[in-house]
Amino acid sequence: QLQFVESGGGLVQPGASLRLSCAVSGLTSEYHAIAWFRQAPGKEREGVSCVVTDDGSTYYAASVKGRFTIARDNAENTVYLQMNSLKPEDTGVYYCTADKQIYRLCSRWTSLGSWGQGTQVTVSS
Numbered sequence: 001q002l003q004f005v006e007s008g009g010g011l012v013q014p015g016a017s018l019r020l021s022c023a024v025s026g027l028t029s030e031y032h033a034i035a036w037f038r039q040a041p042g043k044e045r046e047g048v049s050c051v052v053t054d055d056g057s058t059y060y061a062a063s064v065k066g067r068f069t070i071a072r073d074n075a076e077n078t079v080y081l082q083m084n085s086l087k088p089e090d091t092g093v094y095y096c097t098a099d100k101q102i103y104r105l106c107s108r109w110t111s112l113g114s115w116g117q118g119t120q121v122t123v124s125s
Contacts, residue, residue: 004096004116022096047109
């Protein structure tokens with residue numbers, strides 16, 4: 001069973017950095033991409049960053065490109081999201097998910113896979 005456990009969120013000031021972790025279990029070779037999404041209060045969940053499991057290719061939403069970096073540690077079955085230069089608009093609950101189709105997850109930002117419980121990130125002065 002595919003499961004995700006996110007951690008690393010917290011309250012930080014604008015301009016600070018955070019590193020989120022997503023521990024993945026039950027991932028089979030059918031799944032070709034893992035992604036981070038976020039959901040701000042009163043808004044729909046949106047895709048943030050995606051990594052292709054086969055070759056490590058990465059994708060980013062325009063709003064985070066240049067500030068966030070996604071990385072996968074295959075040995076630890078963990079996906080990280082390094083977030084730098086955080087802004088108040090980065091506030092939200094951050095979730096992990098995976099999908100069998102790269103295009104669906106990394107370009108259309110749609111997942112048919114399961115989701116973790118999320119970790120709260122709050123950027124405020």
